[in-house]
Amino acid sequence: MKPAEVFGLCYNQLPEATLLISAVGTIQHANRAAKQFLNFEGQLEGTRLQELVNDPPEKVARLLSLFGRSRDLFPGTLLLKGRQLSTRACRIEGAIFNANELEKWLLVRLFSKESTGREFLALNERHETLNRQLLERRKAGEKLHAQQEWLRATLGSIADAVIATDIHGKISFLNGIAENLTGWKQMEAVGMALSNIYDVGIEPPLQLTSKTGHQIPIEESAAPIRDAKGVIAGSVIVFRDVSARREAEAAMQRSIEALRKSELLYRGIGESINYGIWICTPDGRNVYASDSFLKLVGITQDQCSSFGWGELLHPNDIDQTIAGWNECVQTGGNWNIEHRFLGVDGKYHWVLARGVAVRDESGEVINWAGINLDIDQAKAVEENLRSSEWNLRKVNEASMRANEDLRQFAFAASHDLQEPLRMINSFSQLLIKAWREGREAEAVMSVGVIREGTERMRNLLTDLLSYTQLSEDGNQPLVKIDLNVTVHKVIENLRVAIEKSTARITVETLPVIEGQDAHFMQLFQNLIENAIKYQSSASPEIHVSAERLNDGWKIGVADNGMGIDLAHHQKIFGVFKRLHGKSIPGTGIGLALCQRVVERYGGQIWVESELNQGATFYCTIPATTGSTA
Amino acid sequence: MSEPFQILLVEDNPADVYLLRMALTNAKLHFELNVIEDGALALDYVDRQGKNPSSRIPDLAVLDLNLPKIEGLEVLQAIRSNLRFAEVPVVITTSSSSARERARSMQLGVEQFLTKPPDLESFLKIGTILKDILMVKSKQI
Numbered sequence: 001m002k003p004a005e006v007f008g009l010c011y012n013q014l015p016e017a018t019l020l021i022s023a024v025g026t027i028q029h030a031n032r033a034a035k036q037f038l039n040f041e042g043q044l045e046g047t048r049l050q051e052l053v054n055d056p057p058e059k060v061a062r063l064l065s066l067f068g069r070s071r072d073l074f075p076g077t078l079l080l081k082g083r084q085l086s087t088r089a090c091r092i093e094g095a096i097f098n099a100n101e102l103e104k105w106l107l108v109r110l111f112s113k114e115s116t117g118r119e120f121l122a123l124n125e126r127h128e129t130l131n132r133q134l135l136e137r138r139k140a141g142e143k144l145h146a147q148q149e150w151l152r153a154t155l156g157s158i159a160d161a162v163i164a165t166d167i168h169g170k171i172s173f174l175n176g177i178a179e180n181l182t183g184w185k186q187m188e189a190v191g192m193a194l195s196n197i198y199d200v201g202i203e204p205p206l207q208l209t210s211k212t213g214h215q216i217p218i219e220e221s222a223a224p225i226r227d228a229k230g231v232i233a234g235s236v237i238v239f240r241d242v243s244a245r246r247e248a249e250a251a252m253q254r255s256i257e258a259l260r261k262s263e264l265l266y267r268g269i270g271e272s273i274n275y276g277i278w279i280c281t282p283d284g285r286n287v288y289a290s291d292s293f294l295k296l297v298g299i300t301q302d303q304c305s306s307f308g309w310g311e312l313l314h315p316n317d318i319d320q321t322i323a324g325w326n327e328c329v330q331t332g333g334n335w336n337i338e339h340r341f342l343g344v345d346g347k348y349h350w351v352l353a354r355g356v357a358v359r360d361e362s363g364e365v366i367n368w369a370g371i372n373l374d375i376d377q378a379k380a381v382e383e384n385l386r387s388s389e390w391n392l393r394k395v396n397e398a399s400m401r402a403n404e405d406l407r408q409f410a411f412a413a414s415h416d417l418q419e420p421l422r423m424i425n426s427f428s429q430l431l432i433k434a435w436r437e438g439r440e441a442e443a444v445m446s447v448g449v450i451r452e453g454t455e456r457m458r459n460l461l462t463d464l465l466s467y468t469q470l471s472e473d474g475n476q477p478l479v480k481i482d483l484n485v486t487v488h489k490v491i492e493n494l495r496v497a498i499e500k501s502t503a504r505i506t507v508e509t510l511p512v513i514e515g516q517d518a519h520f521m522q523l524f525q526n527l528i529e530n531a532i533k534y535q536s537s538a539s540p541e542i543h544v545s546a547e548r549l550n551d552g553w554k555i556g557v558a559d560n561g562m563g564i565d566l567a568h569h570q571k572i573f574g575v576f577k578r579l580h581g582k583s584i585p586g587t588g589i590g591l592a593l594c595q596r597v598v599e600r601y602g603g604q605i606w607v608e609s610e611l612n613q614g615a616t617f618y619c620t621i622p623a624t625t626g627s628t629a
Numbered sequence: 630m631s632e633p634f635q636i637l638l639v640e641d642n643p644a645d646v647y648l649l650r651m652a653l654t655n656a657k658l659h660f661e662l663n664v665i666e667d668g669a670l671a672l673d674y675v676d677r678q679g680k681n682p683s684s685r686i687p688d689l690a691v692l693d694l695n696l697p698k699i700e701g702l703e704v705l706q707a708i709r710s711n712l713r714f715a716e717v718p719v720v721i722t723t724s725s726s727s728a729r730e731r732a733r734s735m736q737l738g739v740e741q742f743l744t745k746p747p748d749l750e751s752f753l754k755i756g757t758i759l760k761d762i763l764m765v766k767s768k769q770i
Contacts, residue, residue: 415695415725422724422747423644429749430648449644568698580667580697 017110022103023068025049025060037110038080049108054079054088067094067106078110159240164225166234169194181218181241183211198237205246208239217246274374275351282357282365284329293351293372298344314340314348332357332365338375350379405575409467412576416460416588420453427453456587463589466522467575470596481517483510483524483555487544490524494532501532503540510546511553513621519597524557526590527617531559533584536612552603552623558616564609573605594619634660634763637687639671639704640722641697645745649691649722652756658763663687668699672707679711686713689763694723694730702733709737718762722755 017037020029030044038044038052050060055078063076073093080090090110097107161178165171171194174186182189184197199209200218208216220239227233267290270276276290289304299308313321317339328335335355340348355370427446434442487507491498498505505528513520524544531542538560545556564572564579571577573595576588598605598619609615636653640646646664653660665671671692678684690708694701701721708714720741721734731742740762746752 411725411727418747419642419724422745423642425747426648426749426752427644433749445647449647452644578697 019044019049019108019110020097021049021064021106021108023064023106025064028105034110037112052081054081063092063094064106067108068096068104070095073107073109160238161240163194163198163237163239164234165194165237167232169235171197172234178239181208181210181216181239183214194237200239206239216241217243270371273371275372277369277371278353278355280355280368282329282367284325284368290372296343296349297341309341312342314342316340329368335368335370338379350375409575412588413464416576417457420457420460423453424450424457456585459585460587460589463587463593467589467593467596470519470593470600476516478514478516480512481515481520482512483520483546486510486517486520487524487528490521490528493525494529497529497532501535501540503532503535503542505542505544507544508546510544510555511548511621513553515601519600523594523597523619526594527557530590530617531557531561531615533586534559534561534580534615536560536562536614549620549623553621554618555621556616556618558614560614563611563613563615564607565611566609569607569609572607631659634658634689635685635687636660636662636759637674637690637717638662638664639666639668639691639696639701640664640693641666641695642693645693645722648749648752649755652753653759654756655753656756656760658756658760666697668696668701668704671696671704672699675704675707675711675714679713682713687717688766689759690714690717690719691759692719692721694721694734695725702730702737705734705737705739718766720759720762 012031014031015033017034018031019027019034021027025048027044027047027049030038035044040047040052049064050057053060060078063078066074066076073095075091075093078090078092079088090112092108092110094106094108097105159177161181162173162175163171163178163182164173171189171192174182174184174189174197179185182197184192189197197211200206200220201209206218206220208218210216218239219242220237222235222237224232225234225236266277270290271292273292275293275296277288278286278290278293279288280286285307286304286309289301289309294301294304297309297312299312310318310322321337321339324337325335327333335353338350338352341351343349352373352375353370354373355368357365358367358369360366427449431443431446431450434440434446484507487510491505491507497503528542528544532540541560543556543558545558547554547556568579572579573591575592577592578586578588580586594617595605598621602622603620605617605619607615607617638646638649640649646662650662653662665674678686692701692705696704701723705719705721708717708719718740719738720743721739722743722745723730724745734742741758743755743758746754
């Protein structure tokens with residue numbers, strides 16, 4: 001079928017006046033609308049376009065030329081012949097309809113001026129619609145593009161490597177990280193089999209072998225890709241380089257190992273010294289104590305953790321330790337204490353505990369840690385030192401007291417010995433004088449004074465000898481003395497005085513002690529003699545008693561005599577100190593001697609008495625020298 | 630003949646009392662001797678006489694330092710702190726002469742601090758010393 005025929009079939013129906021003309025302007029075909037519009041009497045086919053218009057042939061030729069170069073309809077205007085002015089001006093548009101080797105045909109459409117506006121509006125509207133559609137399409141494209149870009153950027157920028165495959169396992173996408181890790185570029189990888197570029201072995205831990213042969217430890221996860229209908233369209237693999245983490249884990253493992261080793265080390269150190277180390281919770285509960293300590297006191301770690309250690313403290317150390325530890329836990333201060341623990345050997349052991357609060361970065365106490373040190377030996381040395389220091393001081397004091405005794409003794413002796421000498425001297429002169437002058441009574445009296453003086457002198461010298469001997473016979477061996485026997489002998493010695501004074505003496509059972517018999521003879525002789533001598537108006541009642549003390553014996557000699565004023569209770573034990581004049585004979589040495597004896601054995605002597613109420617002399621004798629008779 | 634001098638003697642040794650009486654007699658002194666044998670009795674005496682305004686206060690006190698019960702220095706202190714006895718001249722006689730006792734006596738105020746001489750002749754001279762003190766005192770009055 002020829003073009004014109006096709007044209008005729010299709011375009012006879014078009015509402016516009018449409019012509020098919022040759023390139024030189026000869027009408028080949030006109031549709032029905034064109035025949036009506038042109039209202040041409042005769043055959044339009046074969047007529048030239050120039051014949052229908054008043055326009056100069058140059059203008060028509062130029063229009064045809066323009067139409068002949070245009071694929072889109074090209075607009076122009078013409079003046080149709082023989083018509084009213086209102087219908088003369090018409091609008092024409094034309095374009096190439098068909099071009100072959102033989103001829104070029106043009107499609108031309110004609111519009112009256114009135115219809116031109118309407119047509120233009122319609123065209124314009126269409127144009128706008130097209131434009132709008134175009135714009136929307138472009139926008140949608142841009143949006144799509146942006147989404148694509150965004151996706152690309154996201155995949156490219158995430159820290160994990162991403163590989164996507166299609167349903168056949170062929171690579172469809174690699175992001176930047178995946179490129180870096182595998183060593184493959186997206187361009188070269190797309191379409192290749194996954195296993196070619198993602199070689200991770202089978203057994204965990206996964207090791208990616210890169211294109212260049214590097215081994216990279218990785219972690220991966222994979223998921224299927226589904227299309228809009230939910231059908232699996234491929235898969236995506238996300239993986240990451242975990243070498244840094246593996247390194248960190250290895251480092252952690254190494255440090256845990258190091259920690260374990262150091263714990264073994266410190267425990268080892270703890271075991272190597274008595275009594276090791278300890279660790280407590282912030283609130284003071286023990287969680288670890290070295291075996292050496294647990295073995296010392298014979299408790300388990302569990303018992304230690306439930307404060308079992310507190311029960312093993314020396315009774316004298318408990319309060320101080322518990323209170324101190326509680327305070328320490330509250331204040332967070334340093335722990336430092338010396339205390340004694342009851343060991344499994346049944347002995348108390350000195351332990352020095354020291355510790356500190358272990359704090360975290362924020363200063364919070366996370367533990368208490370410290371040491372237990374065996375300081376038994378140090379304590380023993382300290383104790384020795386202290387006791388030798390104490391002994392030294394005792395010796396020093398004793399020597400000072402001895403010096404003072406000696407000084408007092410020398411002074412008193414010079415006085416007390418001079419007195420009878422002066423008497424003897426003065427009255428022997430008076431005796432001579434009285435004898436010459438024949439005063440017999442004075443002579444007799446003088447002789448009496450001289451005799452008294454010599455007697456006194458003798459007594460003094462005897463007592464002084466006993467007193468000084470006490471200092472000298474310190475090296476005599478101690479023997480067992482039954483004090484019952486001693487007192488019996490004393491009573492025998494004093495028989496004359498006892499009978500004369502009608503004194504009654506009662507004696508309780510007395511202990512056996514260790515000492516020198518002479519010393520205790522002197523002690524009881526002086527005390528009982530005094531009790532008889534310083535009697536009151538009643539006849540003397542004397543009672544010798546013995547009382548067991550925790551650490552020895554308390555011996556008492558009680559009388560019903562004249563008693564001693566409280567003011568003199570100390571003074572009476574001094575050398576040559578006497579409360580009575582010539583009416584009651586005495587040397588003033590007796591009680592000094594007693595004191596010396598008792599102190600020699602580590603005891604004390606004192607008197608309990610009131611004036612006219614009798615007196616009881618007590619002395620203590622430490623148990624180291626005594627036992628029950 | 631004038632009133633005898635009243636002399637208080639605090640002394641526990643009867644032999645010394647005998648000697649002092651002899652010394653005063655040898656000094657041809659007209660005297661009455663009031664002997665008290667221990668410190669406690671002496672304190673009682675001073676206290677009693679001090680409270681009794683009509684009693685006679687001694688013209689001289691002779692005091693042994695080494696007394697039973699209460700020592701001489703304590704008696705001296707009681708004498709010096711008693712209003713009526715405060716002006717009584719006191720002579721100390723002692724057989725020991727400790728510097729401390731001497732200093733303390735002087736501090737309390739005594740006429741003489743005498744160590745009992747070891748021979749009879751020197752002892753009897755004490756009578757003259759006491760007489761001189763009494764004579765000076767009687768002239769003052």
